Amino acid sequence: MVRLDVIGNISRDLTRYPDHRGGVRLGGAALFVSLAATKAGRRAAPVCVLGNDLAHLPEAPSLDTLDWSARLQARGTSTTFDLEYDLQGELVEVRTDYGVAEALTEHALGHASTHPRATFHVCCRRPLDVEAVLAQLAQTTAQFSVDFFLPSAEAMIRAAAPWLSAAGTLFVNASEYLLLDQAVDCDTLREVVVTDGPRAAVVHSFGRRVASAVPPPRYAHEVSGAGDTLAGTYLAHRLRGATIAQALAEATAAAARYVAAPSIPIPAPRRG
Numbered sequence: 001m002v003r004l005d006v007i008g009n010i011s012r013d014l015t016r017y018p019d020h021r022g023g024v025r026l027g028g029a030a031l032f033v034s035l036a037a038t039k040a041g042r043r044a045a046p047v048c049v050l051g052n053d054l055a056h057l058p059e060a061p062s063l064d065t066l067d068w069s070a071r072l073q074a075r076g077t078s079t080t081f082d083l084e085y086d087l088q089g090e091l092v093e094v095r096t097d098y099g100v101a102e103a104l105t106e107h108a109l110g111h112a113s114t115h116p117r118a119t120f121h122v123c124c125r126r127p128l129d130v131e132a133v134l135a136q137l138a139q140t141t142a143q144f145s146v147d148f149f150l151p152s153a154e155a156m157i158r159a160a161a162p163w164l165s166a167a168g169t170l171f172v173n174a175s176e177y178l179l180l181d182q183a184v185d186c187d188t189l190r191e192v193v194v195t196d197g198p199r200a201a202v203v204h205s206f207g208r209r210v211a212s213a214v215p216p217p218r219y220a221h222e223v224s225g226a227g228d229t230l231a232g233t234y235l236a237h238r239l240r241g242a243t244i245a246q247a248l249a250e251a252t253a254a255a256a257r258y259v260a261a262p263s264i265p266i267p268a269p270r271r272g
Contacts, residue, residue: 002239005070005115006033006232007047007108007133008123009101010054011079012266015224018087022222025263026057027081029123029147032225036232036254038065042239044232045070047111047120051078051100060267072107074100089197089223094151098127105129109136116140121235123228124156125149134163147171147231157183164189169238171195171231193234193248195227201252203244211245215252218260230255 006029013027034044045067050057051074058068082095105128112120112133120137124130124146137144145168148156153176161183164170169191172180177194186192187207195201198220203211234251242250 001043002119003067004034004037004042004044004121004232004235004239005047005111005118006030006037006044006121006123007104007111007128008033008121008125009079009098009104010046010048010050010057011081011101012053013081013083013224015222015263016082016084022083022085023263024266025222026266027225027264028079029125029149029225029228031264032228033121033123033147033232033235034066035063036229036258037236038232040233040236040240040250040254042236043067044236047108048072049074049078049100049103049107051076054078054266056269057267059269062264062267070111072103074103076100083224085223089220091150096126102127105132108133112136112140112142116142118142119239120144121231122146123149124152124160126152126156130156130159131162134160138163138166143168145169145171145231145235147227148176150175154179169193169235171227171234173197173227191244193231193251195230195255197223201230201248203248205244211248213245213248213252215256218256220259221261222263223259226255226259229258 008030010028010031015022030046030048037044047070049072077099079101084093165188174196192204230251233254237247
């Protein structure tokens with residue numbers, strides 16, 4: 001079975017909403033994409049850097065379905081995110097301390113060089129050097145997909161632009177799609193999945209709309225990570241041979257279940 005190697009952060013998050021939802025939980029795009037892919041039947045490995053505070057994650061029973069062999073353990077603290085949302089689930093402000101994730105680019109480049117035929121998903125978010133990582137992947141026979149994070153999307157899309165036509169799938173939200181359309185000719189892109197919160201998600205292939213799906217209605221307990229869940233689920237089903245329409249339907253349903261579920265707590269280290 002082809003493994004999905006997910007380059008990105010695993011973090012300690014604080015999410016905040018005006019109605020007092022949210023709280024401290026485990027986060028990071030590499031975690032959510034990998035978990036979603038695994039739940040959808042595809043082995044997945046976070047290519048990440050963990051600090052001392054999250055060194056115990058591979059031993060946590062709730063996370064033992066992941067392949068942790070691609071992680072790097074480093075001395076220091078893991079990435080932390082403070083994410084503030086409005087009542088509609090739109091991100092208002094983000095504060096970040098990258099911690100040991102400053103070593104992510106070097107780790108990702110080393111991992112990719114030893115796995116030139118792997119299948120990668122690249123979470124194009126700071127502090128990753130997107131230009132260096134995508135250039136290396138594009139020069140090999142590796143298959144890769146990418147996603148973005150709105151606060152840094154404009155800069156990251158510009159940095160990634162020369163290699164986006166080589167990507168199998170791009171994941172963007174409606175606002176990011178407008179930035180993408182300004183940076184590249186979307187008619188050259190093989191597969192672009194565009195999400196829009198509770199509204200219909202669509203897929204464009206070489207500039208043509210080829211599928212759409214409306215997420216099942218759910219009360220949104222937590223929206224942070226919903227896009228990553230959709231991406232991981234979609235990729236897993238596409239790798240298993242599903243059509244674009246089938247994969248999108250599964251992915252939107254998984255994202256809807258995710259927003260209605262409790263957040264993932266930070267597991268306590270095992271004693272003894």
